[in-house]
Amino acid sequence: MNSRPVWLGKPKPIAIALKALALALICAVVIFPFLVVISTSVATKQQIDANGGYVIWPTEISFEAYKQIFNGTQVSRSIVISVGVTAVGTAFSLACTVLAAYGLSRRQSLFQRGLLSFVLFTLLFAPGMIPVYLMVKQLGMLNTYWSLIIPTAVSAFNIVIVRGFIQAIPHELFDAARMDGAGEWRILRSVVLPNSRAVVAVVGLFIAVGYWNNYFGPLLYLNDTEMWPLQLVMRTFVLENNVTTNAQAIPGYVAPPAQSVQMALVAIATLPILCVYPFLTKHMSKGMLTGAIKG
């Protein structure tokens, strides 16, 4: 396969080689850290000690570190918390986004212009961190998981993207549904949602990644370390080098090396992103650009 136009002529082999080398280097710079993380997470204590803290290619594979993570300590709880917050948050945020996008999609509807400006204005000016914190406090949401979900649930940018797609659905479909006696909620369910599945999926994935990666929200709003999600626990474990695993009193039990536990944690935090990544790449650049440009 070659998309090079004829009039360009053949490129010099040296140019091709240089380009390939540059791109390979760039890819290596991105991939190499992941290789180190995965290798270290499955390596044995002897090899890590011999190498001085990391392993590029494990000679012997052991999954002790992963077992350690999933055996009911703070880390396992934090994973459950992160999954829960991400799932509920994404559902809530996506519902708000799609509803608002459809509600604002009809140009002649009542108050549409005013409400749209109300939403778009938030793109220009963000409130400071302190007033938002005080608001969350005022509403009694401090130390609850709602503080991680609700304040960031609505983004004008996401609404704009979904709205753009809804407006691109052919008029005739709406007219036909209305002729058949469908109300707005029925139209949303039977016309809008089936026709904007791709954009809803992509925006939903972006929202989910945001919730999963959220680190400052819990730091700001949650005092109780028992409530901490994965990102915060990972910070304590990996960056502050504070690996606390439940003391194994079983005689003869050899705890996995701290480095393995740390890297296993990083691997687990990355895994969900890697799982949704193929779906993201499939639609994202196209979806994001058309949504943003067409409006």
Add this chain to the structure above:
Amino acid sequence: MAVNQTLPRVNPPPENKLHPQRKTPFLTRLWRDSPLLVMVAPAVIILLLFTYIPLLGSVIAFMDYVPFLGFTGSEWVGWANFSSLFSDTAFWNALWNTAQITFLQIVLFFPVPIVLAVLLNTVAMPLAKRFVQSVIYLPHFLSWVIIVALFQQILGGNGVLNRFLITHALTPFEIMSNPDAFKLLLTTQAIWKDAGWGTIIFLAAIAAINPGLYEAATIDGAGAWQRFWHVTLPGMRPIIVLMLILRLGDALTVGFEQILLQRDAVGPGAAEVLDTFTYFNGVVDGSWGTATAAGLLKGVVSLLLVLAANKLAHRLGEEGVYRR
């Protein structure tokens, strides 16, 4: 970028030109559109609660805010918070650090996605191109905790690089906790995370260039370099200017989470920026008024920067974020 195109159209769509439309009574329209209003309600309420009211809540920048007394009980102090802010050397340090980091990022980071996009665009094999794209977009989706952990693993005291230097009898050097190198480290991390993602918009700009221009240039005898200089670059210019304006608007926002995670390693002298200053003064130390004043100042200056950059772009004959 989405702002200007999505504003409601000034002219309603031309319908019922033959029969002048009778105005639908307000109550009928309210009844007809009430489901739509209900749908918008959750988003509007959330924006009201967490964007608009906090915006008004910025008035505590002019108060000696005591959480116990609340908005109504706290005392008005005029510009006192701002004057104490301006006499605080820590604030000026934070501002100076912010400015330095922004400058470094504009000089070192900003051109990288442009160069990458141009390079990627010359890859003729679709499969190879898609593979490289998939790889370089990935880091954008990782959290800062992971990114910092990865960097520590590679560049930290016990990381791959230093182990390599030690085993080859070379002097190791401490990058992750070196205050002098901190700003460069931040920039490097930002490039690693987001330079690939940044290519999307520039690739789209290149793809929008009329291929006929390249063909004509080639026929006129232009080489690869001349085609780049006279066709590709001018074609990308509006987007480059746009992205630069948006970047300037964010000049005072420099990787808050990223810095917060690494601030302890190098100390506030090198790592304090406006956002961390606000966080530590307000949430940690409880100087709500001063911290809000710093946050408000940042918001206003950022808005002014966008407007100024846009004005400059117009002067230079570019379109900018919004039209005149």
